[in-house]
Amino acid sequence: MLGVLSLSGLLAACSGKSGPEGAGSAQAGVAPAAASPTAPTQQSGFVSVQGTHFVLDGKPYRFAGANFWYGAYLGAPDGVGDRERLRAELDQLKAAGIDNLRVLAMSEASGFKRGVRPAIMGEPGVYDEQLLLGLDYLLAEMAKRDMKAVLYLNNFWQWSGGMSQYVAWATGGSVSEHDPDLTGDWNGFMQNSARFYAIPEAQAWYRDAIRTVIGRTNSINGMAYVDDPTVMSWQLANEPRPGSDADGKANADVYVRWIDETAGFIRGLAPRQLVSTGSEGEKGSAGDMDLFVRAHTTANVDYLTFHLWPSNWSWIDHKDPAARLESGLATSLDYIDRHIEVAGKLGKPIVLSEFGLNRDQGAYDPASGTQARDRFYQAIYDRVLQRMQAGDAIAGSNFWAWGGRGRTSNADWMWAPGDPFTGDPPQEAQGLFSLFDSDASTLGIVSGHARAVHALPR
Template sequence: MGRVLGALGGMALACVLAAHAGGDAAAEVAEDVVAPVTMDSFVRVRGTHFVLEGKPYRFAGANFWYGAYLGAPGERGDRARLVAELDQLSAAGIDNLRVLAMSEASGFKRGVRPAIMTAPGQYDEELLQGIDFLLDEMGKRDMKAVLYLNNFWQWSGGMSQYVSWSTGEPVSMHDPDQTGDWNGFMQNSARFYAFPGAQALYRDAITTVITRTNTINGKRYVDDPTVMSWQLANEPRPGSDADGHPNFPVFKQWVHETAGYIRGLAPKQLVSTGSEGAWGTLRSDELFYEAHDTPNVDYLTFHLWPSNWNWMDHHDPAARLASGTVQAMDYIDRHIGLANRMGKPIVLSEFGLDRDKGAYAPAAGTEARDAFYRAVYDRVYERAKVGDAIAGSNFWAWGGRGRTPHADAMWKSGDPFTGDPPQEAQGLFSLFDGDVSTLRIVSAHARAIRALE
């Protein structure tokens, strides 16, 4: 097939336990067989499905937003950790990673530091080399990358920082971690779509990444089949639910034009938006459909956050697990139905749930989360098995060996990265290297979904 499926079953579990024990044992990655890169080497769309090397491509993946940070050279990164974690993920059958490819220096209280874009049009070369290293190592393991190029939210600078550069207004005016005004923050981020200056800076960032040549292996990104897709942003929204409707026309146009720009730069690779689905499109199925009804968007995405959306309880996810799961399954089914109707594949590119009793510590239980993961994977598998448009999933998020050193679990510059971004408690949704029961569930699903024809 040309894809390394990784050692699964008992072998995967053995790798998980070895990593948790702190040893260096991991699945050995076979040396790649040198083969010509053809269009079949790239993930492509055929109707409502993905194909790779002429065969169906379905995947069980992870969000690994900080992967490029670990890949930076020297003390800036942690390449040994990155290699070990890619080995563990591969051994568990996780072969698709969704990664942040651009961050912006900002004055946000909870913004990640350092940033890839240090100032308008200026970039941290060592962090870009982190993407190089990540892609090279992923390629050795036949993994695929989904790289997102912006963020609606504050934790990586994102759209509000572009607004700040365009207007001269400090982001602190709209920082929800300082003001508590999330509605105002979202409306400010949505100003990004209408500012020509912000769009010019953003397109410079897009071009800088997509047209880059990898310093590790000499491949141009646009010629590297490791890159499955470029995403416009993480969770782009028209604005807040209360006030975002007037922004929808410019948001829709932005999706169409930006996706077209990326397609022009990277015609061999796919383009997706990074949308949450209806919840992130003014809670409207039809507006989500309308925003993505463009030939420039190759496939759809949606996210699933039952505790963030108050379908379950952050502090005790088991308390409303049954009712929340019913709502979650309906959300999955609705979006697969929209994808069937549009005739495009769809990916559940984020989903997650808190640990038992809302704990953050890696030692805390995951009984409710495991039940939720099983339900999600079962529904994805059932719908894929009958030929529906669902093509894969990425859980949120891989925390691996990352551990917070702080009692409040909040990230500070220089801390190890976990799966949770800086504005959230570290461990909130992270799947750590020692979460054996959850990894067993992911691995079993990876086996099952790849076996479908």
């Protein structure tokens, strides 16, 4: 197991100045950063890593992307999916310059009050073929539009079942006793979810799920997933954390080892595709940048990720984003800069793979204003572009989240089974962070940034 090293010590070890040598095992020591083990050939269509940048067919690859967690659900056959909506929204995103989508690729049936239904995994080892067909359809349609996918294979949070459901299956317990939408105890939920990393049976089921998705052959175009350059990256999970903010550091060693070993397992299955963690960065590492670095030093992780949620983190007011917008923006931009600097020192690219802000006055209605959000998006995009222009380690971003034409008619704004999907997953009000197809001003900002990114020298 790794000992507790300082941030400076870890960075020195990664640069080869000091520290143990190793091949990426969290038990063996801190390994130097490395590019993909099998570099795709020129014109392969696969994204690879060279130093702190992505490369695609011999040219720098930078992207402006979106979170589209429900893409596989829309791609499912009639009864769950809406393929006409999927095609139309992919066309709209592509027209706006969005060429990278981050998508949920595995969900677990659960008793969580706000869990998505149906789920891809009904019980360990049992999978819903209709939803897997939806993932096939999504990837086939993305390939037609020259878009790249980042597919995450688990979730720390309750809305798709996730790690806590694996814990319940393995222990014979119920998720209800740790359901934060029932108990209000988020720290207790997070500590329970983090038990997942150390339960061998849960890990065996998780690896079966990984093999099921990565080992799949697309029923639409006949292409094996591992041979499909549409898949840029496999992501271990959505926002994996070591535990709660208060107690998460106690799980640091097992968490770091889980990342290293799981990333290595995925790399062995899909050597031409990239592997990432899905981490939120410092905030998702028990507030400890040293731990974030520890978790990403392994050569089995190709690039870093981080997320930005200023209203969730009380930097900006949920109910009135305009009230403390400027001070919250200053803190947000500093958060971006610090993560880019860490990535540069580790010698790996980094992606801002989630960011978002509430609508004006904390409203959910798609007809409500987005003035503060637009200011936020523009400032974040300006900083990302500035750092890209400087040649720094930032390689792309995915806003959270595309809501498209999804709408709810429920008085409480919450999703119910059978409702259209939006960018807000079931545990959040439908409209909280969604960018709807009617949000013309925000979509214009997104499109302007995408054009600027694509215009950078290649």
